[in-house]
Amino acid sequence: MRILDKYIVKELLGPFIFGIASFSSVFIGTSTLMKIAQYVTQYGASLSSVVKLFIYSLPPIVVLTFPMSMLLAALLAFGRLSGSSEITAMRSGGISFYRLSAPVFVIAFFVSIFAVFFSEMVVPQSNSAYNYVVRYEIQRNTAPKSQEHIIIKDVKGDMLERLTYARKFEEETNTMYAVAMQEFENGTLVRVENAEKAVWQDNHWTMINGIIHDLTAEGNLERTMHFEQQIMPMAKAPSAISREQKKPDEMTIKELKQHIKILQREYVNAKKYEMELQQRLAIPVASFVFALIGTPLGLQPNRSSSSIGLGISIIIIFVYYAIMTVFTALGQGGALPVVLAAWVPNIIGIIAGALLVRKASR
Template identity: 30%
Template structure:
């Protein structure tokens, strides 16, 4: 128990140091990128200070895996350098038991990052963006309004697809409206128009067609140059606020996916974003599992710098592979779950194998 606490204490001390270093470097780089916006607009120093205070939770999310990897390498190399690992093994303690506190701590860090991503980071990011886009840049809103390919399902059951929406002059372009039966099993009417303008509290549709469908298919098609229809929708109904990804909690993302899925929208990319937010914190666990045996092996052949270099190469390789899988998920080659969790499952297996064979001179001892 004492050895576990000692190993855990060593890891946590290096983790805090690594986190502080990574966060500091990130914020410093961002400061030089953003400082001109604050200075040229005569923003108060309190706004600058609060902006970076609110940015810390956002940075912690992305820096957590790298901090875990560096802390693992430094902790293992430190214990190996002072022969403390050899002393523990001489007392009958296995490598797995020695390093179990590090693996457990990396898992705890991943869970804390998820908690931060759900409860702290979204609110902090909203305030951070409000300071930069509203208080500093004097914008009207720091959120984006969806203006292209807008889908809307009205309370009456009508489904609108708007190619382009201009909220400034209240016009819709390339509109398709689908009217269905009460149980949404069949389309009864479809209205297409090049343009619709909001005038006198109603929509005026221009250059379009009206198709009526029966049980046997298309029954009638009418063309019009300008016509109004009795739809209850108003311009504000088509305003959909698109939050920035960092402003969304996991629950908000899930609810949005379910809502859009019920409207018949393609939510594959949104499922990918949600699984990415859930899987990314566990990269730290994967890197810890791989970093432990690699640090032990490399410490026998070289010093601390060699160990850091080896693990850095592995970390970059995993990041490249993970990013490639995410890209293939966005392209539709992989499913959202496979694209985000597949690399983690693969490298976790490799990490466990390396950890269990760290004392063996044979590459496949289980098959001897």
């Protein structure tokens, strides 16, 4: 790494860390602490539960601040260099805009990659732990009494042995409705069972009014049988099923893809999960997009004030997330393809950044 690169990286590092701390504090103060206060006053949450909630809330907040912090770092770093005429001296020495901005774009690229892995490896587990504390330690009333689109996986070793889907599950009556069960042998689908409902009684599930389809190894229908009652080979109790169900933000990318595939197979709207999947990638990539915008803006003359840089950051962030909110609603509502809706904010940001870079490089 050349001296110039080290110098620019050093200028970026401080504002980037400051941005993570500052924006995280805003999220914590406006959302997390208010929720925790509500749990304390309404449910009498213990100190240990409060500490757990605070810790588990940090990863999803931090990953959201990466793009914001990258924007702030680029604006403040180049704003200071520009204000002290160091940029002018560098440009006079024959250093082009692209050479000056290269360290920023490289760092932003690696921040985006890190954010993707962080969102995949840490955030889902953190969200799951947070919801567990709320549900079982604070509210103490387990899961909701009625849940929709239940998916239960039985895995033996590394192989999926059985996959069960229920359109609705009522824990009060221990009943699943519109049940579809798929059985696998060595990864091959060999049987499909559909039933009007399944009831938990005498420590087992009984499917009622259904049909069985046996399949050959090639996937062709071998035989069909109707039944009034059929004991399911699944032995999971209703309480265990409730605990296994995950929200979209608790799932990994692999789990989201599997969930979407199952819901689509049952002709259930899966756009909420599709949007979560796309945003799991789109939001981390925003770190690079914001660097593309912030770097040329920071090179503008008379941009040495940190308060100006912070103000510009807030405006850009507000516009970006306003666009994201609107297009998320359009994607989930079916007005736009989910992939397009999730990536429109980044596409707009890339176009704006490219225009700014072109102007700054002249």
